[in-house]
Amino acid sequence: MIAVTGRPGHPAGGRQRTAAPRAHPALAGRLGVPPVPATFVRRARLADRLTRGVREHPLVLVDGPAGAGKTLLVCDWVRSSPPPRPPAWLTVEAEDNTPAVFWHDFGQALRAAGALPRAVGTARRAAPAGRPPRHLAAGLGLRQDPVVVVLDEFERITDPEVATGLDHLLRHCGGMLRLVLVSRNEPLLPLHRYRAADEITEIRAADLAFSAEETSALLTRHGLSLSGADVRVLTGRTEGWAAGLRLWALAAARSPDCGQYLKEFEAGHSTIADFLLAEVLDTQPAETRDLLLRTSILDRIHPALADALTGGAGAERILDELARANAFVTPLNGPWYRQHPLFAEILRVHLRARHPGLPPELHLTAARWLRQAGLPQDALRHAVAADRWDLAAGWFAAGPAVDQFLSSTGPGRSAALFDDMPAGLEGPSAELIRAARALAAGDCAAGTAHLDRATAGLVAAEDDAPARLTAAVLRLVAARLTGSAPGAEEAARTADRLRRAVPADPAREHQALPVRLFTDLAAVRLWSGEPGAARSALLAAVAEAPGTEHPERYEPLALLALVELLGGAVGPAERRARQALAEAGTWEAEDSGRAAIAHLVLAWIALERGDPATARSHARRVPAADAGEAQDGTAEKEGRPEGGGVLERDAPAVGPGPGGDPLGIVLDAVVRARLALRHGDPRRALAALAAAEHPGAAGEPSPWARGLIAPVAVEALVAAGDGRAAVDVLGAGGARGPGLALATARARLAAGDRGAAARALPRTPAGPPATVTRVLLLKAEVAAADGDDRTAGQLLARALATARPDRLRGPLLEAGPWLAAFLRRRPDLTAEHGWLPEPLRRPADPAPGAAEDAPPVEALSRREREVLERVAQLMSTQEVAADLQLSVNTVKTHLKSINRKLCTSRRTEAVRRARKLHLL
Template sequence: MSNPDGRSRGASQVTPELRLSGAVPGAHRPPLTRTPAGAESPAHGTHAPGDAALSTPVTKVTVPPLGEQIIPRARLMSLLDDVVVHRPVTLVAAPAGFGKTSVLAQWCHRTDTTVGWLTVDAFDSDPRRFFRHVVAALQVAAHGQARDDAGPLLEIACRDPIGRWPRDAGWPDHHDELVRAIEALVEPMVLVVDDLHLLAGAKAREVLARLIRLAPGGFHLLLSSRSDPELPLHRLRLAGELGEVREHDLAFSAREIAELAALTGPSLTPEVASSLSALTRGWPAAVRMALLTVEDDPAPVYRLAGLQRGDLPLTEYLTEEVLGALRPDLARFVMRATVGDRIDAGLAEALHDGTGGAELLAEAARKAVFLAPEAETESEPSYRWHPVFASQCRAIMTERSPGTVQELHRVVANHWRTRDAAEAVSAALAADDPGLAADVLTERWPELLVRSDSGALTDLCERIPAPRSDDAEVLQLRAVGQLLDGRSADIAMSRARSVAGRLPARRRRRFELTDVLLTDFLAPGRPGPEEAVRRGRAALRDATDAPVARAFGHLLVGEAVAQLQRDPATALRHLREGAALAAEHQLPAIGFACRASMSVPLFMSGRLDEADALARDSIGRAHRTGQHWAGIVVPAYLTCSLADFWRDELVPARRSLDQVLRLATPRQAGYRLHAAVLLALIAVASDDAAVLDRARALAGVSAEAAPPYLVGFARLVDAIVAYARGNDELALAALTTTDPGERHPVVSLWEAEVSRRVGDVAGAATALARIPADRRVSHIDVAATLTEALLERDRGRVREAHHRLERALEVASPARIRRPFVERGADLRGLLHDHQAWGTGHLELVADIVARMQPRGDDHRRRSYWELTARERTVLVYLRSPMTTTEIAQALFVSSNTVKTHLRAIYRKLGAAGRRDAVRIATERHAL
């Protein structure tokens, strides 16, 4: 919003030279002098500013000057330009030290909109005084700009008819007069109200509330506060009419930190700037203090690179600007509550002697005392303190009362013991209680592992001091961390086993269960999943007094059984037991993982809707709680992709598959294999040869360590590839090389379909008969029944074919299964059309299926079609036109010889004698 020549004519109209020198904005404006009645003001004809402006201290209604060390913040300037222009009210809310005033002053200096500035102080809680100052800020701005449309505004006197100040700032005459004066403005005007958190009086806030409700479109309020003010802003927020600039907007970026450092001396490398950004979270006050600490250092960059949060000299600032602005009881609570980085209502109560802490926490959150809500959790809401603020408060507390700080750390450790192992261990170590830290870690470690937080597990193990660091279970967990980090853990495991005999009986049983889980499910060289499941189930029966480890064991066993895809009932039983233990012993990550994993055996049981709902709920929870990046959501994504595929929703199915392939951990190879098979099916449905090749590669890798049962499932991808390229014999060979007793139902379905298509009716019937009755669930049953219907039709038993088709429709309808019908479209379309006349109770479903069927047969899946390159297919399209070879070359921006080369390849691959023959063959195969 600046002028083309780069100069601004805003509230201050300072030149660039004046800005650099730190001159006070507004110094060049026409002086605010009283004009005798009837005399002409040099600035505004007959209008001089009213009594409100003349009786208000200039510093309250003047844009603050810019300091010398001000960096241009173009990102924020653009943001303010946008929100101020498009929103009637903009709220700039952030804790102390985030540079709100500085940023707003920068924006005022560069905007070409008339800006009135009002700095609030504690005395403005008197509504008469505050109303007068609002009027004064607007009058000063209008007078300084020589606004011709500001006459009514400058005439507001804020006095009653006999010259006294009004008793009440809510006096309707003056409020209405102000609103009418703003309505008379032709050009836009902005009123900045800074330090709004100091405005305590409800009647004073009503002055602003009325302006928010009644001010016309050309008037904008720009409110700056340390917390959300008690004003009617929520209605504006819901209507999209509230602009908001928050802490994360005001925080310095690494680039801005480097620019600020350059003004004070040191030139920072991008790495050091990023490190300082992470250290301070971009808090401008902390960044400036960090730069001040190295101002006279001979090696400032080196010093900054090793700076810790406790090194920042913010004690005075926090004491005066933040804690000093709070009520004494709230300030005391904040000092005690910042002993840890994270807090919830229960911990607030414990830290505040058991009463009133939750209310004080809620007040601190409302006032935004460097407190931000965490992602949604399964239990009560929790918050995190700004790390620099918390570390500085701890430093103050440690200096004043080190014994109290240690005791508070112990309170924090015990509170988080059953909620957050990492937080509890860190607090116990801070309390100088390594025994408590080791106890928490050895009991609650599965939670860290399930959250894919092996790095935290390793770090916490290394922080346990001697002699507890030589504890068998601590050594065992060290080995777990090393394994998951890809390192050898043989030495750590040998040491752990050698001293395990010293453990008490209960801990020794827990150690033995963990040893089995580690060896059979996590370690390299682990046995196959079937053997791991057998050993895991035996170990679980023997360790009844280790509930956390047992919950983790049930998760691992249940997940392994689910990936074997043969016994969904057993998988569900283990996962439900794990979820029940997790709920009983407050293990949210394990409970979440068990519920997400249950969606797969539920799907295998044919309960599509239940499985899909559970999977989507799990994914939603993962996003809300920040766990969407972890392997625990892989089974939920797989279930979603399965449900979408069988419902013929291929695009969302592909999106979910991408997440499975991106997030799957080594122990989830079975899920990855299933994803590869689905990807191959989707590739064939969408004629995507590149994706089909990718699916084949993924299946090959996943099948290397798969049990015999899943090896046959992996070979299904080879069959799909062969089928897509028109080689039915090779497809059948890939499907029939596995032991019939170890065949996945989907493999038998494919064998039956390919056999039917090549005319092997007996082979198709035999393949279908291999599907066990208990595995012929919903989606499997629909596909098998459709193949049976087509076999009956081919035998001439049309009535029986229609009966089978109607049964398939009945099963498919409630679960919205569509894909088996669409896959058999070429052969099934005629039977479906006849079925409508034959009589069906599912006319809408039949109509939907027919609409989904591609108007082509399966002849497009011929080797020649799949071998055409993308450019050859483009040339093939042009062959339908009367264009010559030269014209095709010009259209494709290639030479005629290149087009002729493509033509020879097309004729060879299609077996065509020439151009017309190639078009005919391609049309018959639906490649055009």
């Protein structure tokens, strides 16, 4: 029997098993199951895998690095969930690495567990090479049920003959052996055959890693308490390494504040460092120790890079051996490896202590190797770590990495490195980096100043095409922010010329550059009132980024959606916008400034369709830069003019908005103002427009922006009862375009001048369907006010036909109470337009008479009365169905029957008639 020491409170506490009296005392100690400490956290997910493994497979391998918790896991499993007969246990020692000693000790473990029948004797002569003693196979073959044998610390077995013998025993024991190997590395058994035959259960290092929940349980056992966020930090830093967590907990228990201890914890000076240095580093040959120390500066290790750092030629062999031995080196994709981050952190401290001047040299060597290998971002990090800012700035400014400052998701990893760039660093490259940072922050003045200094420095370096290309790209970005069309066109031409001149080596390939150039150029063209030219540039941008995997594609798609929406193509605009958001979601940028345009386009479309709830939902997804502007359209009301200052003559009044892009700022202001108007709050609409007085850095007047803002501003002023201010907003100049003509007519009509309103409207409306619908509605309103109902009816029929294809309910809902009143008198106009909202489809109340007072053609059933009673309470069809526990289709059938019996066509008519007939 095996001696098992129980502990109080443990499931197996108090139960004793004694070793066989014939075993040598030294061996008896290795046949007992080691004790489990009181702080041990039982992990059911792994214990269950062990139980299933020995039930289903002949071989179970528990394989992980030092301190991974392998032995304790199996010990707890043996103690808490013993099989019908207790397993045999053998802790392997170095002397077991010969066949004769190993098989003697293996047999003793089986006898101690009572796993061999008494009739089975001991081996009388040595077993043939590669085979276990025959008496073991024979004895196991006599069993009625399998025996489990645990071999702990099996990494000490390096003799192929022992491994071959174990494999032979597993295959010739009649299925009566279940072998559990606990090892730091893979055993020499032919694991590939066991895997192919599905005869092995493996619990590897990744499985042994503690989860955040298990880490929290371990800390509780140690009497410690950390917040959930700190537990995740600790688990991530140790990567769930069991020994690291236990050693940290023991050290933290001596601190009055374990949360603060975690923030100040230095792995290089701790008991964790002592453990790893003793258990891993010091056990390696000198050549391996040197490689581990020198490669600890790397996030990932390539054998050729390791050779460059060590000056040797055997890194590939050493790294492979370390990975196989679970020595805190893990293989990655391809030829790459990585060290456990906590191990690497400790080694870096050790490296600085032993060789103070060596780390900068290693970083510089790594930087140059990585740059040559076509990995510029990794190269930059090591150049900065080597304190070679001049080298890092030159590489960064000459490559595509400078575009990271302008990314929709914020500065990239390499861009963030330059947060600490010395203020005194001079030269064109440093100035280009400062220019990119300033432009990304929306500081056009500072960005342009840095660009001017960089350009002056590049004059003397005419062959430095990559840096000059970066300067041209940044000039185009500045032109987009200021709305300067001439500057944008010149910068785009220069950038395109230099792009073709830059050598296409992997370190400088500007894959996203053409998309960025066309997109920025299109934005400036649209701002300048050239939608056709903008559309051409956007189509070119999308063509440069085929496939949904391109990270720059969603912004030109969103701008295309905007161009198509303003051109009247509502359906294509909606599809483009949704596609843009889907692709932005792939890059986790659906809520970024550059995806804002797509949300705003969809909000605009929802408003045109009379769906303000959906419009608000999209508007809330747009980042708001002004804390005074809530995302539901609320605004600060103090100190804001109600009428004046909304729109100046030469420049639109726009304010801070998404991403500092003037296009987005204006569109955001207009959508929020229209939402406020739809909510019946013209003052809030005016505040939204007044908050947009300066669109980022834009200094150029925009006919595009004026055409968007003027109609909304006039509508808001008219709704606020200030028709005179609405006229003043437009100024004395003649309006251009259907939108401004419509705004002029509305202002004149609100001022009481119907003649001027009629003259302001085009004889034959043209433009987007929404604008044409609004023009026709306004002309019909003027005709109706003049008493010309016939003309008004004709114009309304045309307006309804224009709005019908895209279901543009918004212009009709915004038209005012006169439209509903007119349509009530002319229900024939809406007979073919079931898509209209209910208030516009309601006919005039019929004159009282026999038809109104006539009884129903058939009495209502009890269920129909119940349905009608709930409809009278303004319940929806779904609510009626839920209340009566009926299906929605059944409720609809009852409603049809009610309408038939009461000679009505709508539920509101049915309720009114039922009340008149005293049926409710």
